[in-house]
Amino acid sequence: MLAVLTGTEQAALAVDQWIGDERAGVGSPDQRWGSAEGRGHSASANATEATASGGRSGALAGQGELPTAREAGITSLPTDAKVPDPAPAVPTEAPATPEVRGFDAKRSKEVASARKEQERTYLNPDGTYTTRFYNEAVNFRIGKGHWQPIDTTLKPHDTAGPSTMSAGGEGWETAATEAPIEFAGTADADRVVRIRVGDGMSVAYGVSDARAVAGRAEGSTVTYPDARTGSDLEFIAGGDSVKETLVLKDASAPTTWRFPLTLEGLTATIDDGP
Known part of the structure; x- marks a missing residue:
């Protein structure tokens, strides 16, 4: 049992030594070791310094690291295109006013021969006729049966x-x-x-x-x-x-x-x- 443990410890030491050799080959920094024994868990403000120098100004890019994401924007492509001049104005006629169809209060003419006691008939500008019906008399007979308003x-x-x-x-x-x-x-x-x-x-x-x-x-x-x-x-x-x-x-x-x-x-x- 002791032999097994001893062998394991030696193997671990050997591996650690191998890793250390590999790191040394690529210029890895030395690690300083120490102990916090006897030190407190808090430090006073006088023991700290906000303007301490050292370190790097920014993060180093790792091997194969992708660039950081950027905010979406408008992609501008180089071009020498110009805004075209507006086309010349072409005069055009306004659409014709739709012709009034049917009864027109200003232009329709009453047909006197078509009068009845409660009816009046009009000839419209478009050639059609319109008859208006009333709930009371609007014409009365005179002479030989002619109707008068x-x-x-x-x-x-x-x-x-x-x-x-x-x-x-x-x-x-x-x-x-x-x-x-x-x-x-x-x-x-x-x-x-x-x-x-x-x-x-x-x-x-x-x-x-x-x-x-x-x-x-x-x-x-x-x-x-x-x-x-x-x-x-x-x-x-x-x-x-x-x-x-x-x-x-x-x-x-x-x-x-x-x-x-x-x-x-x-x-x-x-x-x-x-």
Whole structure:
């Protein structure tokens, strides 16, 4: 057993000697040996020096060592190429505006012969036709069955043209309706509103206790300001009807209104319904 151990120790010494010889052959540095016996495990600041010299300024490259990785960048290749000059500008025409097809509010023309009570037909610029349908009458018959457009614009009795923002005078009437509708110049007239429904026949009514204030007409509407205390009276002409509106401006306005009825060629009855 001792012989084996002794032989092993000799072999280890021999190997170490061989390695040392090989290292010596390649100029390996000598290793200094020593002992830290009796020394402490810490050193004071005075025993150290930050400016000590010695060592190498950088790491040595090992045999076959690859270069360190570099940050990605743009590879620039040598070239004498030049940026080409821009091509000359070539004039060109703007695309044509697409032609309006179908109804054109400005250029489409109404076909008078195609009128009906609730229809109007138009010839469009592209040769097509457009018919508009309404939920109320827009034309009325005159003469031998011809259709005329309804125009509820109010015009003074003494002129042929429509009038707006006019006041007082003899009153107003609709420009073109199957049953002519008339409005008095002042709110206290016995017939402040009159609808002629035929030859010698009409329906009219006034406003009890109304003041003699002049009306003001604009478009299809006539207004009598302060017709009664704290109240305005407003009428809107339709194709064959009149809508009245009472504007109560404050608490002094009356709560009871009476509209005396005047009939010509007609008799009023109470409609009990179906």
